[in-house]
Amino acid sequence: MAHFPFHRSIKLFFILVLLLSLPIPSVFSEGTVVRVYFEGEPIHFTDAQPLIKEGRTLVPFRKLFETLGFSVEWIDTGQLKQAVGTRDGLEIRLTIDHNEAKVNGSSIPLDVPAQIIDSSTMVPLRFVSENSGYQVTFSTTGSEASVQIRTAVSNTLVEPYVVKGRVVDANGKPVEGADIFADNQLLYNSNLLTVTDVNGYYRIELPLLATTWNMGGSHTLEGYVVDLTPEIDKPFAGNTGAIRNFTIESETVKGELYLYMDLNSFIEGYREDQVELILTPVGPLAGGSTGKVITGHGHNFPGGFGMNDVPVGTYKVTAKHTSTDGESKQLLVRKRNEGQYAESAEIEFSPLVEGIYQAEVEVKVPK
Template identity: 50%
Template sequence: MFMAVVAGFFTFMTFAQQTTHAAAAEVRVVLNGKQLQFEQAEPVIQDGRVLVPFRKIFEALGFQVKWNSSLQQVTGTKAGLEIELTMNSSKATVNGKSVSLDVPPQMNQNSTMVPLRFVSENSGNSVSFSTKGSVSTITIGSSSVGAGSGGPGPAEKATPYVVSGQVVDSSGKPVAGAEVFADNQLLYNSNLTAVTDGNGYYSIELPPLATTWNMGGYYNLSSGDKELQIELESVTDKPFAGNTGAIRNFIMRPETSIGELYIYSDISDYFSESDIILTVTPIVAGKEGKPITTRGYNFPGGFGLQELPAGGTYKITAQYAPEGETPQPALVRVRYTKEYKESTVFTFSSFVAGIERAEIEVKR
């Protein structure tokens, strides 16, 4: 009986929403207090989602836009963020992470139209919808979540039936592409999810149910053939009622970092990196540990080794050893430093969350 009432409620809400949208003869989009003017095609509402011409909205939000006609794909890029949408596809990507769309990009009025809320919220903006008479207004504004705070700030205010927040790493840097979910404590297997944008922000709209919600999330860290799923740590780990909404921020604390060692040949002495045999020796408490001697290998992004625990100090030596030839000593240096030596010491430095890297040049 209860499930029937809930199903009926959602049917009514959907019908009411569609009826309201059908009655709206005009759709206005307001960005930071200024109404956007669409010259090529006007915004439309389909299946409860506002669609707008892709180039206008991307450029208004500060993106550089690229259209791939052969793939029927639009890409918007700006600092730390890339959004990619494909015509008639219900999947998009945000910084390489796949995200589901309620309404796919499509042709309308001879223009390529994309979902407004998806693009806006994944670029760190809040979106609100209102209808008055025959006019529907969508208002886009900067998110009120404090950047890099990792916790509620003085400017934050919860919105009924909305949970939002930010994901940062342990140093306070925003984490893009993390998946955050709201777990409905009343109905089984009815989680709602969102993916953080380039500034680490997310926002989830909650249905108007008398229930409480718990928040969680994770981040998939990939490097070559290795993948780690890192659970997000909630700053405020307690349930909340949907009618009050909530601000829930998270911290990503990777327990393990992947160490990537990149090997380059000296530009004035070019040779194939695969002709090099490396000996890498860990240094612990000032003492040398067991050395690792191996040839490097190709992995996504470069050539070298991915098998070293990050965070340590290492000594490295090299030999020039094409297959079938007698190995000859080679010189090494940390990339872009001044002097080549028979051996050098290096440490890894942070590249992105959960991945550390070091770069070594080798010269015959």
């Protein structure tokens, strides 16, 4: 199969530059050393240590409940095992290996259940703390994670050496689990990372350094990594602190659609820049938007020929060729190197590297 050249060396060069320029992520995963603090003071666990499982922090139930002021009870009927904490009219009941907990009798789903690990009863820290009225923030430095449990305070008051804020979607709803980073402008590749809580809030405590910080973040929606849009996009001094809120806008996720031609079927008078592509969204785009039909001709851009800045998602693609004398002819299309040519083809943008998406389509003149 032949196709028009598209400066592949240029494309590979840009890919290499992008790969080398991407930040090295700090991984908050199983095996990470976890330090837990309550109102700024470390919690010392003796029987077992906090651990990460399926992206959630589990801690020994008795020490956590007692630190938060609960009376604790362990129920074991043989078939049913429960960890129960009560405090001032509040009851939190977690059943071992059960994906629902009860808060004052109401069932609430859990991402990770309470469980017995190496003879210690471990419970999800964030769930217990936030349902007790506390705010939980996470940050990572190297292979260590720091978890802060604090009394919930106003998110509109600027605090020295603290950056905090909220992430919402285009409709103003809070976004849980969005990744937020504070980029240290003094030390290379020393970002502080955290995630938003169930109400979309985050908080990062900054080290006592004479430096400025930039904020950024991302979130995964519909299988795509979506960049967060800051309300205020400018650096701030660590000693003054800052509030930086973000929104998720699907329009920020764009990809490149590469157009290839079947040279064996193209005859004199047919040119690649006269091929018109019609992209009809199939299902939601990144971020959940419905999207619009996109019609356009291919053009050269760094890396190849086709259409760039296309909102990522899945599309039904059709194509036609319009000659200089105005004659229009329907073309056959397919996803590049896959299946048979047809009047339309379904293509889906996929990541080249994290945050960079592309799709490829081939067109052919019918016999």
